[in-house]
Amino acid sequence: MDNERQIDRKAFEPPYIQLVNILQDQIARGIYLPGSRLPSESELCRRYHVSPMTVRRSIKHLLRRRIVRTIRGSGTFVQAPALGGVTFNLEEFHRLFKDKEKTKVRILDVSIKKADETIAGILNLNPGEPTILIMRLLIRDGKPFVYHREYLIYDPARPIVEAELEVTSLHGLFIGGGETNLKRGEMAIEASILTKEEADIFNTDEILPAFRLEHIFFDFNERPVSWGQFICPGDRIRFTTSVGITNNHNDEAGIDGSGHE
Amino acid sequence: MDNERQIDRKAFEPPYIQLVNILQDQIARGIYLPGSRLPSESELCRRYHVSPMTVRRSIKHLLRRRIVRTIRGSGTFVQAPALGGVTFNLEEFHRLFKDKEKTKVRILDVSIKKADETIAGILNLNPGEPTILIMRLLIRDGKPFVYHREYLIYDPARPIVEAELEVTSLHGLFIGGGETNLKRGEMAIEASILTKEEADIFNTDEILPAFRLEHIFFDFNERPVSWGQFICPGDRIRFTTSVGITNNHNDEAGIDGSGHE
DNA sequence: AAGTGGTCTAGACCACTAT
DNA sequence: TAGTGGTCTAGACCACTTT
Numbered sequence: 032m033d034n035e036r037q038i039d040r041k042a043f044e045p046p047y048i049q050l051v052n053i054l055q056d057q058i059a060r061g062i063y064l065p066g067s068r069l070p071s072e073s074e075l076c077r078r079y080h081v082s083p084m085t086v087r088r089s090i091k092h093l094l095r096r097r098i099v100r101t102i103r104g105s106g107t108f109v110q111a112p113a114l115g116g117v118t119f120n121l122e123e124f125h126r127l128f129k130d131k132e133k134t135k136v137r138i139l140d141v142s143i144k145k146a147d148e149t150i151a152g153i154l155n156l157n158p159g160e161p162t163i164l165i166m167r168l169l170i171r172d173g174k175p176f177v178y179h180r181e182y183l184i185y186d187p188a189r190p191i192v193e194a195e196l197e198v199t200s201l202h203g204l205f206i207g208g209g210e211t212n213l214k215r216g217e218m219a220i221e222a223s224i225l226t227k228e229e230a231d232i233f234n235t236d237e238i239l240p241a242f243r244l245e246h247i248f249f250d251f252n253e254r255p256v257s258w259g260q261f262i263c264p265g266d267r268i269r270f271t272t273s274v275g276i277t278n279n280h281n282d283e284a285g286i287d288g289s290g291h292e
Numbered sequence: 293m294d295n296e297r298q299i300d301r302k303a304f305e306p307p308y309i310q311l312v313n314i315l316q317d318q319i320a321r322g323i324y325l326p327g328s329r330l331p332s333e334s335e336l337c338r339r340y341h342v343s344p345m346t347v348r349r350s351i352k353h354l355l356r357r358r359i360v361r362t363i364r365g366s367g368t369f370v371q372a373p374a375l376g377g378v379t380f381n382l383e384e385f386h387r388l389f390k391d392k393e394k395t396k397v398r399i400l401d402v403s404i405k406k407a408d409e410t411i412a413g414i415l416n417l418n419p420g421e422p423t424i425l426i427m428r429l430l431i432r433d434g435k436p437f438v439y440h441r442e443y444l445i446y447d448p449a450r451p452i453v454e455a456e457l458e459v460t461s462l463h464g465l466f467i468g469g470g471e472t473n474l475k476r477g478e479m480a481i482e483a484s485i486l487t488k489e490e491a492d493i494f495n496t497d498e499i500l501p502a503f504r505l506e507h508i509f510f511d512f513n514e515r516p517v518s519w520g521q522f523i524c525p526g527d528r529i530r531f532t533t534s535v536g537i538t539n540n541h542n543d544e545a546g547i548d549g550s551g552h553e
Numbered sequence: 554a555a556g557t558g559g560t561c562t563a564g565a566c567c568a569c570t571a572t
Numbered sequence: 573t574a575g576t577g578g579t580c581t582a583g584a585c586c587a588c589t590t591t
Contacts, residue, residue, distance in 0.1 A: 045560060061512040065472045071576060082562045084345065087578080103577050104570035112477045113468025114507060115386045118379040119481060125376045207374025211326045215536030216373045220380060222483040222501040222526030240483040240501045246375060251322040265483030275476030306579060332557060343581045348559080364558045365588035 038079050046081050050089040053079075058098060058109055059276040065111035069099060072107075098276060112275030119270040121205075124244075124261075127169060127176065128202050134176075136201065139166040139232070143185060150182055153247065154255045161185040165259075167201070168232060175233050176267055181259030204246075213256065218246040222265075229262055240265035299340050307342050311350040314340075319359060319370055320537040326372035330360060333368075359537060373536030380531040385505070385522070386466050388430060388437065395437075397462065400427040400493070404446065411443055414508065415516045422446040426520075428462070429493060436494050437528055442520030465507075474517065479507040483526075490523055501526035 036053055038046045057063055070078065075086045090107060093099040100110045127134055144164040151158040162182045169177040179201065221243040230239065244261040297314055299307045318324055331339065336347045351368060354360040361371045388395055405425040412419040423443045430438040440462065482504040491500065505522040 059475065085561065101577060106576065111468040111472055112474050112509065113466055114382055114479065115466040115468065116381065117479060118381045120377065120379045121375055205374055205376040207372040207376065211372060213372050213536065214320065215534060215538055217532065217534045218375065218378060219530050219532040221530045222503045224499065224501045238485065238499060240485045242483045248373065269480050269482045271478065271480040273476060273478045275474065277476055346580065362558060367557065
């Protein structure tokens, strides 16, 4: 009997989360193996005394975590963990900027620079038009960690405020609080090797692998506003993730709609 | 007036998707700028003649795409695009395995190998116990693309079937259709440099940067089943993603519950 | 006190799949 | 035809924020 566990209406967790956990635990214990069918939604309604909408919400959670897969007219099936739909996020990268205690930002250089062919092409300018080049170094525990180089379109109406160049600016780039006129961004991550200049900045002669995180932002007129790169030696960071039933039930809480805590 | 556009109940797209698109377009056109408040849910109900649950569903979509942010008791606010919550997925990697026309798998070696200290530690074996080592090379358009090296725990009950070593096996790893006894997996991605042996495999003398995608899978007894790495030179792949309002409205369709197409 | 988002109900209709 | 998932309604109560 797996009817034992029921939903506690007085509990802190709302019913749909409880149902997610019940189903997830049953799958984790092997009661429903990958490939097998879960009880139908109407069956779950009866078993746990909740309404169809509540069951659907729970199922949708499992769907989004790729723990199950639904086939209309057929049923809901347990999904084996797979690399295919795996996602990596920039949380770990983001954390760097969060605790301002340990992380210092050193501004290496700020200058007005005329766009060369490449930069002009990217920022949709004519070659020779001015851009602002900012070069920053993020230092953690006294050691250089990330090198950031960014070209901004030069806007005389918006003078360079020194404060903007501090952590806050990078913080805003990650949090999204700073600039209020950005519509969208695109980014790419590459594996590369530090150039000589970059190696100098990191105080090393070694040949070091590095992540290169490229980003470009557009305003509401679809015009490029900035283009830049974060460069981080490969021995300083790795991105991790997991698939299937993890012990950490709370991924994305607050975004998937479970914002009750 | 932005009341013009209404929901078409005869349209192919369900009302909640239409509402998502309406709101998203309004944000994209700058009618609601980052930081500003969207109409309240009850207001949207009145304006578009839909029920509260439908409005909530639409809002939840925008939430998940991090286009808006909700504050209980206060409202729903447009969010500026930010690097912080960005996710990269393995789609592009995955596509390699999909079209079996262009992609060939060459099995370099399959052998029983006694676990050394490292592998024993990872797979929770005693040093000296046997493992199966599989080394494969993925070739695309005649050129080596990805090198895969995987250690499996040796299970006499499950002999090595040659077919399993072909694309299907890797395909299963990505699709999740093959193995039916896996509970969860963990993976990490690193920037590294090809070792000499790896460089040999890729027929090069150059010092090449490479992505190293490490993966480990566990069975329902929480015991490790396999550990391996995909190694892909950095000039052969890059991972891309976007934030904010993109023209591609259909990310994650079918998983977020919009499985109507 | 009024407004807002978060959750839930008890039904309903539809498109699809299996038998 | 019966069962399944996908969507929708028209309310309701709650916790929270703003006024």
